[in-house]
Amino acid sequence: MNRNSRSRPDRMPSRLMAAALLLFLRQSPAVSAAAAPDDAQFRAQYSRQYDLVKSLGPDMVVEELRLRVELVASRGSQVGAASNDRRVRGFESALLKGLQDALCQGGKPRPAPQARPSPTVIDSVAAAANAQQLRTVGADVPELSALAQRLVDSQTPTRLCALRSLDEVR
Amino acid sequence: MTMLRLRLHGLAMALAVVGAAARALAAEQPLITPDAAYREVARSGYLRHVEIAGDLDLSRLQAPAGVARIELQGVRVQGRVHSNANGPAVPLSIEGSVLQRLELSGARLRAGFALDGSTVQGVARFDDAQFDGPFVLNAGTLAGGAVFRRARFGAAVEIVATQFDKPAGMSGGVSFADARFAAPARFDRSRFAGDVRFDTSRFEADASFLGLVVSGRASWRNVIFSRDAEFRFCRLGDADFGDAEQMTVFGGLADFRGCTMRSARFDYVDGRGDVMLVNVQVAPGDLTLRQAALRGGRSDFSGLRVAGRLDLEGTYISALQFHWPELAGALRRAGARSDVLRPLQQRLDALQQKEEARDAWAILADQVLRERLAKPDTPVTEKASLWLEWLFWGWSTGHGTKLGRIASLTLAAWLLLSLPLLLWPRVRLGRWQGPLSDAPPRHRAAAPDALKIPRVAAVDRRLQLLAYSFGLMFAIPGLRLRPAEPLPSGLQNYLAVMRGVGALLLALLALTLANVSPVFQAILGKVVV
Numbered sequence: 001m002n003r004n005s006r007s008r009p010d011r012m013p014s015r016l017m018a019a020a021l022l023l024f025l026r027q028s029p030a031v032s033a034a035a036a037p038d039d040a041q042f043r044a045q046y047s048r049q050y051d052l053v054k055s056l057g058p059d060m061v062v063e064e065l066r067l068r069v070e071l072v073a074s075r076g077s078q079v080g081a082a083s084n085d086r087r088v089r090g091f092e093s094a095l096l097k098g099l100q101d102a103l104c105q106g107g108k109p110r111p112a113p114q115a116r117p118s119p120t121v122i123d124s125v126a127a128a129a130n131a132q133q134l135r136t137v138g139a140d141v142p143e144l145s146a147l148a149q150r151l152v153d154s155q156t157p158t159r160l161c162a163l164r165s166l167d168e169v170r
Numbered sequence: 171m172t173m174l175r176l177r178l179h180g181l182a183m184a185l186a187v188v189g190a191a192a193r194a195l196a197a198e199q200p201l202i203t204p205d206a207a208y209r210e211v212a213r214s215g216y217l218r219h220v221e222i223a224g225d226l227d228l229s230r231l232q233a234p235a236g237v238a239r240i241e242l243q244g245v246r247v248q249g250r251v252h253s254n255a256n257g258p259a260v261p262l263s264i265e266g267s268v269l270q271r272l273e274l275s276g277a278r279l280r281a282g283f284a285l286d287g288s289t290v291q292g293v294a295r296f297d298d299a300q301f302d303g304p305f306v307l308n309a310g311t312l313a314g315g316a317v318f319r320r321a322r323f324g325a326a327v328e329i330v331a332t333q334f335d336k337p338a339g340m341s342g343g344v345s346f347a348d349a350r351f352a353a354p355a356r357f358d359r360s361r362f363a364g365d366v367r368f369d370t371s372r373f374e375a376d377a378s379f380l381g382l383v384v385s386g387r388a389s390w391r392n393v394i395f396s397r398d399a400e401f402r403f404c405r406l407g408d409a410d411f412g413d414a415e416q417m418t419v420f421g422g423l424a425d426f427r428g429c430t431m432r433s434a435r436f437d438y439v440d441g442r443g444d445v446m447l448v449n450v451q452v453a454p455g456d457l458t459l460r461q462a463a464l465r466g467g468r469s470d471f472s473g474l475r476v477a478g479r480l481d482l483e484g485t486y487i488s489a490l491q492f493h494w495p496e497l498a499g500a501l502r503r504a505g506a507r508s509d510v511l512r513p514l515q516q517r518l519d520a521l522q523q524k525e526e527a528r529d530a531w532a533i534l535a536d537q538v539l540r541e542r543l544a545k546p547d548t549p550v551t552e553k554a555s556l557w558l559e560w561l562f563w564g565w566s567t568g569h570g571t572k573l574g575r576i577a578s579l580t581l582a583a584w585l586l587l588s589l590p591l592l593l594w595p596r597v598r599l600g601r602w603q604g605p606l607s608d609a610p611p612r613h614r615a616a617a618p619d620a621l622k623i624p625r626v627a628a629v630d631r632r633l634q635l636l637a638y639s640f641g642l643m644f645a646i647p648g649l650r651l652r653p654a655e656p657l658p659s660g661l662q663n664y665l666a667v668m669r670g671v672g673a674l675l676l677a678l679l680a681l682t683l684a685n686v687s688p689v690f691q692a693i694l695g696k697v698v699v
Contacts, residue, residue, distance in 0.1 A: 056339045060293060063317060067343040067365075074369050074391050074416065084370055084392075084416075085320065085348045 045139040046117045049146035058154040058169045065147040065166070066092070068140075075135045087132045092166045094131045095148060098124030100161060109157030117142070121149045199246060208232075216241040225249035228279070231258045242267055250292075253277035261303055264288050271314070274299045282325070285310050296321045307332045318346045327355040336363035342386065346371050357382055365407075368393055369416070376422075379404055392416035398423040398443070408455065409434040423466075426450050433478065436462050444468045453477035457500070459485045471497065479504035482514075490517050494526035498533065508537045528571040528686060535569035536560075567678050570685040580675040587668050588639040592632055594661055598623055598654040599634050612642050612649055613665035615657035623654060643672025 053061050069091045073084045102120040103112050113120055122145045129136050129144070136144075151169065152160060163169065199221040202210070207222050208230045215237030226247050233240045242264045250271035261282030271292035272285075282303035292314040300322040308328060313335040336342025342364020349371040358380040365386035376397045382388075382404040391412040399420055409431045412418040417438035424441050427448045433455025441464040448470050456478035464487045471492035480500035494514075501511070511534040518527035539560050543553060563569060567576045591597065600621025602609045610616050626634065634651065641649035642665060653665070684690045 053339050056337075060315065060337075060340065063293070063315065064340055064343075066319070067341060067345060067367075070345060070347055070367060070369065071343075071365075074367070074389060074410075083348075 042142045043117065045142035046146045046149075049139075049143040050150055053147060053150050056150075058151065061147060061150050061154060062166045062169045065144065065151065068144055068147060069134070072129070072134045072136055072140050072144075073132070075137075087134065090132045091128045091134065094128035095124055096163060096166060098127050099148065099152060100163070103152070103157070104161035107161050109161050112152070112157065116149070117145055118149060121145050121152060124148065199244070204230075204249075211240055215239070216243065217245050218242075219244040221246040221248065223248050226251045228253040228257045228262065228274075228277070229255040231262065233258065233260045239263060241265065253279065256280055257283070272296075275317075279303065282306070284308070289313060290316075293317070301325070301327075304328070306330075311335060312344075313337065315340055315342070316344045318344070318349055320348045321346070322350045322352075323355065324352050326353045327351055329355075329357050329360055331359045332361075334360065334362045334364075334366070336385075341365065343367065351375070351377065354378070356380075359383075362386070362388075365389070373397070373399070376400070382406070384409075390418055393418045394421070395419065395424070396421045398425070400425045401429055402426070403428040404431075405429070406431045406434075408432050411436045411439050413437040414461070420445070431455075431457075433457070438462060439464070441466055441469070445470070447471045447474050449473035451475045456481060456504070459487075461485065462487075464488060464490075476500035480506075482506065482510045485510075487513075490514075491521070492517075494518055494523070494530050498529065502533070506537070508534060508541055511537055532568040532571040536564055539564060562674070562678065567682045570682050573679075573682050573686050576675070576679050576682050580679055583671060583675055584640060584643055587643070587671065588636055590664060591639055591661075591668075592635055597635070597657070597661070599631075599638055599651050600624075600654050602650040602652055606648065606650065609650070609652065612652065613669045614652075614662065615655040616652040618654045621652060621654050639668065642669050644676055645673065 053064055056064065066088060069088045070084060073087045073091075099121065102124060103109060112118075122141065125141060125144045125148050126136075129141070134140075151166075155163070155169065199219050201221045201223050204222055204224045204226055207217055207220070207226060210217055210220075211231045212234060215233045218241075222245065226249065228251065231240050237260065239260055240258050240262045242262070243266055245264065245267040247267070247269045250273050251269050252273040257277060257279035258281060261284070262279070263282075263284040263286065265284075265286040265288065267285075267288040269288065269290045269292075272290045272294040275295045276298040278300045280302045282305070283301055284304070284306035286306065286308045287310060289311045290313065294312045294314070294316040297317045297319040298321065302324040304325045304327070305323050306328045307330070309331045311333045314337050316334055334342070334344050342362070344362055344364070344366045346366070346368045347370055349368070351371070351373045352375070354375045354377070355373055356378045358378055359382070361383040363385055365388070366384050367387075367389045369389055369391045371390075371393050373393070373395045374397075376399075377395055378400045380400060380402050382401065384404075384406045387408045387410065388406040389410045391410055393411075395418070399422070402425055404426070406429065411434075413435065414437065417440060418436075419440045420443060422443040423446070424443065425446045427446050427450070430451045430453075432453070434450075434452050434457045437458055437460040439459065439462040441462065444466040445464045446468075450473070452475070454477045457474075457476045458479075458481040460481055461484040464485070467489055469487045469490045471490065474492065474496055476497070476499075478500065480497055481504045482501070483506075492514075497514075501514075511530065515527060515530040515534050518530050539556055542548060543556055548556075566579055598618075600616070600618070600623035602616060603620055603622055638649075638651040638653075640646065641651060653661075
């Protein structure tokens with residue numbers, strides 16, 4: 001036995017893990033879609049949704065966001081345990097926390113990135129969707145990101161950092 | 171006459187003046203403060219034709235003693251209508267009014283709430299609200315969206331002839347997700363311009379959606395209808411009653427008679443009562459009932475029309491009533507397997523719908539052959555025999571069900587096979603003179619001396635040849651026509667082949683006839699007995 005052949009079994013677990021990670025990334029549409037904000041289709045879907053809700057009041061944007069998440073949650077769960085309502089609520093909390101973690105520090109706003117679509121918002125949406133094991137497909141992530149972005153834009157930075165739940169959005 | 175005309179003209183003028191005055195009065199409603207509104211309600215129990223400058227808190231509406239109901243008629247509220255605490259102690263009725271916003275999120279109304287012939291221009295929120303008394307939305311318009319998520323209805327609900335508009339910028343979705351209906355709920359003739367979602371809601375009593383119109387997606391995933399659910403004459407976009415993870419239960423009757431849907435999904439539905447899909451039309455999409463269990467006393471699919479696919483994979487349907495021609499196309503488009511087709515065929519047989527059962531049998535037998543051919547472990551010899559079976563029995567006779575097809579095929583084969591005989595030069599036919607028992611087989615030539623060969627015109631000769639080929643192929647008894655020697659060996663072999671093909675076609679024709687003709691079956695039955 002040479003050294004190479006001895007080292008092969010040692011490398012197997014890391015290879016398996018890498019393969020599993022790749023498989024996970026392929027099967028997790030939220031992550032894969034979030035990783036492509038520069039994609040023309042992603043940008044088009046994002047812009048269309050953002051323009052559509054531009055005229056809505058902030059509370060109605062939250063309602064649109066809830067309807068959209070309900071639709072995604074109704075496709076079922078990879079774990080299938082939590083009720084839709086809990087998953088929608090869970091998504092909202094995770095999204096708000098993600099946005100506040102990225103845009104606030106110690107309850108105070110910090111400079112927000114100007115890029116649109118904002119990677120910060122997209123990452124927050126993708127993380128919230130993954131946390132609730134939502135099966136995002138197609139236009140889900142760009143449209144949810146647009147709604148979340150509109151929500152952020154409709155609030156003053158101080159107000160956004162002070163929010164405890166999306167129910168408080170007015 | 172002139173006087174009468176003048177009087178009528180005068181009367182019309184007077185009525186017009188009175189009408190204009192009434193309209194002017196209605197248009198110029200007195201503007202009052204919310205406090206004034208509370209005082210007026212506390213004094214009289216009603217408000218009529220006023221405009222309220224500000225928010226109206228329903229919890230502050232208190233009726234005077236002895237008044238059983240608070241009524242707001244022709245009221246316009248500039249601000250929002252909300253309820254900070256429990257609503258009025260007596261039922262509240264709002265009629266012919268215009269509300270800017272209705273925000274009853276999390277509110278509790280102990281008595282009834284009715285919004286009749288009124289318009290809510292902004293959003294109407296009822297999420298997490300609890301209505302202990304009857305809840306009525308009748309002939310009104312919710313123009314700015316509506317939310318009923320997690321609402322609790324303790325008494326009857328009537329959301330009837332109400333229009334749910336799709337405001338600009340919104341998807342127009344209305345959510346009743348996780349709502350609870352403890353008493354009968356009616357959504358008859360209401361119209362949703364966008365989607366409507368009843369996911370995870372519970373109907374403890376009868377639910378009625380008669381003539382419901384939903385332009386977008388109508389979703390009843392993971393819903394429990396404890397009693398009857400009636401959707402007669404509904405017009406839905408994409409109807410969704412769940413799947414493996416979010417199945418819906420119909421505890422009583424599920425009545426969809428006369429409904430029109432763009433597509434419909436009933437996967438994993440548990441239908442414990444009768445399921446009526448009579449005259450339902452699904453177009454242009456699919457109707458799927460994968461793994462659904464319809465186990466009531468009657469599952470009626472008569473008149474069901476599906477423009478797309480009808481997927482019945484793993485479906486259990488008890489006491490099914492249906493017509494095969496109505497479902498055959500949609501089943502074919504769905505690529506229905508033999509385990510789907512077999513119970514349907516058996517059911518048609520049991521229902522004594524004989525012709526339909528035969529047609530279903532043809533499709534089933536074809537599918538069984540196809541599945542056996544598709545099996546990778548089927549030996550080549552078996553595959554060859556299956557192909558032959560399909561060619562001679564399946565294709566030509568529709569597995570013994572298509573009498574017209576095999577008859578046409580037989581006729582066509584006779585004419586086609588007769589052509590070479592007609593065109594072969596110098597073929598002479600004659601009548602066998604001696605006893606038929608001494609005659610050579612009909613495909614063999616006879617010595618010219620033993621035949622009577624008449625001199626005939628070309629046309630008559632061809633007719634004679636056709637008569638001979640018919641008799642040759644179809645074993646007509648007493649055939650005396652024979653070709654005269656010398657006959658080329660090639661033609662002799664061809665005549666033998668013709669005879670063989672004729673015998674085969676005749677056998678197929680006879681078997682098919684025995685299969686489809688009740689008269690033949692009766693005769694065969696007597697012969698066998």
